Amino acid sequence: MEPFTTLRAIAAPLDEINVDTNQLCPSRFNKLPYGEAYARVLLHDRRFNADGSEKPDFILNQEPFRRARILIAGRNFGIGSSRESAVFALRAFGIRAVIAPSIGDILTNNCFRNGLLPIVLPPEQTERLMRQVLQQPGAVLTVDLPAASIIGPDGALYRFEIKALRKRRLEKGLDEIAVSLEYRQAFDAFEEAYKREVPWV
Amino acid sequence: MNKPRTLFDKIWDRHVIARVDDEVLLYVDRCIIHEGSNHAFETLRRARVSVRRPKQIFAFADHYVPTDPARRAQGLDGIADKAVRGMVELLQRNTREHGIALFGLGHERQGILHVAGPELGLCLPGIVLTGSDSHTSTHGAFGCLAFGIGASEAAHVLAMQALWQRRPANLRITIDGPLGFGVTAKDVIMAVIARIGVGGAIGHVIEYAGETIRRLSMTERMTVCNMSIEAGGRAGMIAPDETTCTYLAGRQYAPDAAAQEPALAAWRELASDADAAFEKEVSLDARAIQPMVSWGTNPEQALPISGAVPDPAREPSAERRAEVAKVLAYMGLTPGTPLQEIRIDRVFIGSCTNGRIEDLRQAAAVAKRGRAVVPSWVVPGSASVKREAEAEGLDRVFEAAGFEWREPGCSLCAAMNGDELRPGERCASTSNRNFPGRQGPGGRTHLLSPPMAAAAALQGRLVDVRRLGSGS
Numbered sequence: 001m002e003p004f005t006t007l008r009a010i011a012a013p014l015d016e017i018n019v020d021t022n023q024l025c026p027s028r029f030n031k032l033p034y035g036e037a038y039a040r041v042l043l044h045d046r047r048f049n050a051d052g053s054e055k056p057d058f059i060l061n062q063e064p065f066r067r068a069r070i071l072i073a074g075r076n077f078g079i080g081s082s083r084e085s086a087v088f089a090l091r092a093f094g095i096r097a098v099i100a101p102s103i104g105d106i107l108t109n110n111c112f113r114n115g116l117l118p119i120v121l122p123p124e125q126t127e128r129l130m131r132q133v134l135q136q137p138g139a140v141l142t143v144d145l146p147a148a149s150i151i152g153p154d155g156a157l158y159r160f161e162i163k164a165l166r167k168r169r170l171e172k173g174l175d176e177i178a179v180s181l182e183y184r185q186a187f188d189a190f191e192e193a194y195k196r197e198v199p200w201v
Numbered sequence: 202m203n204k205p206r207t208l209f210d211k212i213w214d215r216h217v218i219a220r221v222d223d224e225v226l227l228y229v230d231r232c233i234i235h236e237g238s239n240h241a242f243e244t245l246r247r248a249r250v251s252v253r254r255p256k257q258i259f260a261f262a263d264h265y266v267p268t269d270p271a272r273r274a275q276g277l278d279g280i281a282d283k284a285v286r287g288m289v290e291l292l293q294r295n296t297r298e299h300g301i302a303l304f305g306l307g308h309e310r311q312g313i314l315h316v317a318g319p320e321l322g323l324c325l326p327g328i329v330l331t332g333s334d335s336h337t338s339t340h341g342a343f344g345c346l347a348f349g350i351g352a353s354e355a356a357h358v359l360a361m362q363a364l365w366q367r368r369p370a371n372l373r374i375t376i377d378g379p380l381g382f383g384v385t386a387k388d389v390i391m392a393v394i395a396r397i398g399v400g401g402a403i404g405h406v407i408e409y410a411g412e413t414i415r416r417l418s419m420t421e422r423m424t425v426c427n428m429s430i431e432a433g434g435r436a437g438m439i440a441p442d443e444t445t446c447t448y449l450a451g452r453q454y455a456p457d458a459a460a461q462e463p464a465l466a467a468w469r470e471l472a473s474d475a476d477a478a479f480e481k482e483v484s485l486d487a488r489a490i491q492p493m494v495s496w497g498t499n500p501e502q503a504l505p506i507s508g509a510v511p512d513p514a515r516e517p518s519a520e521r522r523a524e525v526a527k528v529l530a531y532m533g534l535t536p537g538t539p540l541q542e543i544r545i546d547r548v549f550i551g552s553c554t555n556g557r558i559e560d561l562r563q564a565a566a567v568a569k570r571g572r573a574v575v576p577s578w579v580v581p582g583s584a585s586v587k588r589e590a591e592a593e594g595l596d597r598v599f600e601a602a603g604f605e606w607r608e609p610g611c612s613l614c615a616a617m618n619g620d621e622l623r624p625g626e627r628c629a630s631t632s633n634r635n636f637p638g639r640q641g642p643g644g645r646t647h648l649l650s651p652p653m654a655a656a657a658a659l660q661g662r663l664v665d666v667r668r669l670g671s672g673s
Contacts, residue, residue: 017520017524018399018498018499020499020634020636022634022636022637022638022639023636023637023638026638026642027615027616027617027638027639028616028617030237030617031284031285031287031288031617033243034240034243045637045638045642050624050642075400076399076400076403076433079399079400079403079433079499080335080430080634080636081334081335081634082333082334082335082349082350082351083237083351084240084351084352084353085240087351102400102403103403104403104433105369105403105404105433105435106335106349106350106351109350109351109354110351110352110353110354113351113353113354114353163222163223163224163367164222164223165221165222165223165224165365166224175248176353176357176365177244177248177250177356177357177360177361178248180226180357180360180361180363180365181250181360181361183218183219183226183361183363186218186219186226187218187226187228187361187362187363190218190228191228191362194215194228198327198328198467199460199463200325200455200456200457200460200463200464201230201231201325201328
């Protein structure tokens with residue numbers, strides 16, 4: 001997994017609430033193998049017409065937002081289906097951090113497993129950042145994971161919460177399965193006792 | 202004296218293998234997967250790791266199988282789309298390679314993983330069950346901790362039979378009072394979501410309690426827990442009781458006669474302690490719940506059938522006005538239109554929310570009172586449901602009323618197997634999500650209960666099933 005430390009990048013404002021995972025990756029694309037093809041899949045039915053041409057008025061089809069690596073969205077971002085393809089699509093498009101007032105639980109877990117940082121900020125802070133990047137297209141945000149902070153286009157500092165273990169994994173790009181395999185002994189001891197107590201499972 | 206604990210606390214605590222900072226390595230008793238889990242096997246292959254406990258993994262072909270009877274009869278050859286067929290084939294290959302039980306195409310126990318799984322007795326009180334599908338919350342109806350995971354997490358479960366998780370908070374939803382005539386479990390959960398919103402339970406595990414819940418059958422409890430995720434819940438659960446134990450007795454993966462007694466004794470200890478603390482509490486009066494129908498593009502945008510399409514101008518904030526206007530444009534609805542005047546193009550009865558035998562019985566009881574005037578599909582949730590329905594003659598009731606009787610699968614709920622709406626088509630659907638494009642690009646979904654869906658089929662519009670046939 002690609003480590004995440006500090007990201008200085010253009011942020012795109014997706015000024016909508018309840019953007020569910022089916023919008024992020026419509027069902028019919030779930031069959032694609034993980035890879036570059038997912039870049040086109042992100043918000044596909046919002047970005048493209050039926051004939052495959054781009055919808056020019058959609059924010060991610062406009063310069064400079066096509067080059068955004070940070071996405072700012074409204075509340076309940078990424079609710080719905082557990083499909084990890086929604087995160088594959090965000091990553092393939094180039095997004096490394098998402099900022100929203102609330103983010104679906106499963107999507108949050110999926111983000112951390114793919115080197116994408118989901119950040120929950122209070123609504124007024126998200127709105128302020130959203131307004132700033134709308135008013136100054138191309139404005140750059142700095143996401144500093146070690147410091148757990150964001151620096152806005154105007155230099156304002158925002159702190160976000162991230163738990164220690166998640167932070168460490170993301171900073172180091174640790175492969176979770178490899179780390180977990182070190183717990184084999186603890187697992188075996190647990191399982192032996194558990195199966196004695198609950199033999200019917 | 203130990204600290205009082207909730208049902209969730211007890212299950213969570215018993216499954217902790219190790220703790221690091223604020224996360225625990227949680228033991229997973231059983232994991233259910235489907236064709237979409239192929240990404241997880243790919244991850245496993247890249248990590249050069251094998252499946253640790255293949256006997257605790259169970260696979261179902263459901264999302265990508267055809268539900269058209271003629272195509273289904275041809276097995277894999279009946280799947281015309283190569284990419285779709287590839288998904289079903291790949292699941293066969295992956296499960297064979299790793300020694301995982303597959304309830305696949307043609308298997309007498311095939312079905313939607315959240316319908317066929319419980320029939321097999323996979324979800325037992327007190328266990329942790331994960332599934333690579335968000336509606337894994339369904340299984341919490343049995344008093345287990347059941348939740349959906351993504352492909353990377355599924356790969357981790359395959360490799361470790363355990364998962365790193367942060368502890369969610371407890372939310373109790375208490376529902377008391379009798380349900381009115383024509384009001385179903387679907388209306389109960391839709392009323393809950395309309396009340397707390399699609400983000401209302403984010404970060405929480407919901408426990409449903411109260412006398413209304415206690416009186417529900419297992420089918421009804423599964424319908425309620427199924428849509429916990431539509432309120433943002435990490436999981437939904439109901440304490441096990443006699444109803445649970447009676448349902449599980451004799452099922453293939455439930456405790457056998459010898460283990461029956463200790464299992465029941467352990468299950469009785471699971472209920473939340475009287476003084477257990479919940480971070481959040483919500484209560485509803487069942488008497489106030491009416492048949493519900495969604496009008497918008499997420500499950501909280503729902504109203505009693507007696508209501509009307511909301512007017513954006515009357516919304517309290519600019520954000521809400523813009524949101525409702527956008528939703529109505531997508532749905533092709535005019536503000537103020539009574540919901541009962543909304544004409545529909547299609548009806549879908551099925552899914553992991555409402556594809557069980559009791560659901561089909563309720564729908565058939567309405568269907569036999571008339572004739573479908575729009576294309577209306579009935580898709581049983583599993584091969585067992587289909588057999589049982591046919592033994593009772595429900596297939597003939599539906600067909601005599603002009604409904605189409607199809608083969609089991611996710612079908613028009615997930616819209617991944619080719620069953621989908623055309624752009625602009627409006628569907629009365631017993632499924633769980635009305636997100637834009639969920640049932641096919643540009644499709645419009647109205648969520649409702651099985652009897653309400655059958656009534657809509659007979660009239661070609663949304664209708665109050667309670668007034669059907671009384672001259673309304």
